[in-house]
Amino acid sequence: MARSHWMTAAAVQMLLLAGGLAATPVLAQQAPAAASAQASASDRLGLKDLAMMERVGDPRVSPDGRRVIYAVTTTDWAGNKTQTGLWMVDADGAAPARRLPISDGGVSGARWAPDGQAIYFMSARGGSNQVWRADRDGMAAAQVTTLPVSLSGFRFTPDGKALVLGVSVYTDCETLDCTKDRMAERAKSTQQVYDRMPLRVTCP
Missing domain, CATH: 1.20.5 (Single alpha-helices involved in coiled-coils or other helix-helix interfaces)
Known part of the structure; x- marks a missing residue:
């Protein structure tokens, strides 16, 4: 025991x-x-941290394959707005990327000209969204289109000699000036009435 x-x-x-x-x-x-x-x-990470991150997109290789242009979007937190600039880098990475001077004023949808000697892009720096043309180094730009309404996009024709422009219009307006006047009237109102379902069509 x-x-x-x-x-x-x-x-x-x-x-x-x-x-x-x-x-x-x-x-x-x-x-x-x-x-x-x-x-x-x-x-x-907080909401502001995410919003302040630079966003890179829309890379485009030059026709000769030596350069790449791409967009960098930054956020102005205090001003509650964003701005997109255009950057260029050598395809072989031999030199650091550089921000192009034509970025001042905002840039979107940048594309190389078919011959690689110019850069076309859209910007609202002239008051409405239009197509602008810059030299291949992005040092200076000149306005190409002067339509009475803002453009939604553009592309080159197959032969590279002309541009196809995208514009939002009222289907019952016969001229772009008519659409411009209708949009101006619409902008004065703080209310909007829909009497039918909106329809969006995407073309290839």
């Missing part, structure tokens, strides 16, 4: 020791985990 009590007491003591030894690493693991959770919460 005495031996049985001794074995029982020894087993209990071993369990207690084992429990104590096991508890120490668990507590040691919990403390850093809590500190790590607090640190990760403070380092977490």
Whole structure:
């Protein structure tokens, strides 16, 4: 009987020791985990962090394959607006990327001319969204189109000698000036009424 009590007491003591030894690493693991959770919460990306990230897109390789132009969009948080600039980099990466001077005033939809000697892009720097043409180094630009309404896009004809322009118009207007006047009237109102479902068509 005495031996049985001794074995029982020894087993209990071993369990207690084992429990104590096991508890120490668990507590040691919990403390850093809590500190790590607090640190990760403070380092977490917020809405402003995401909004202020530069966004790169629309890369276009020059016809000779030596250069790439691409758009970089930045956010003016205080001004509640974004602005897109045009950058160029050598395709072989030999030189650092550079922001083109024509970016001042905003740039979108930049495309190389078929011969690679010019860059065409859209910008509203003249008051409405129109097509502009710059030299291949993006140093200076001149306005190409002067339509009474803003353009939604453009592309080159297959022979590269002309541009196809995209314009949003009222289907019952026979001239672009008519669409311009209708848009001006619409802009004066703070309310809009829909009497039919809107329809959008995408062309290849």
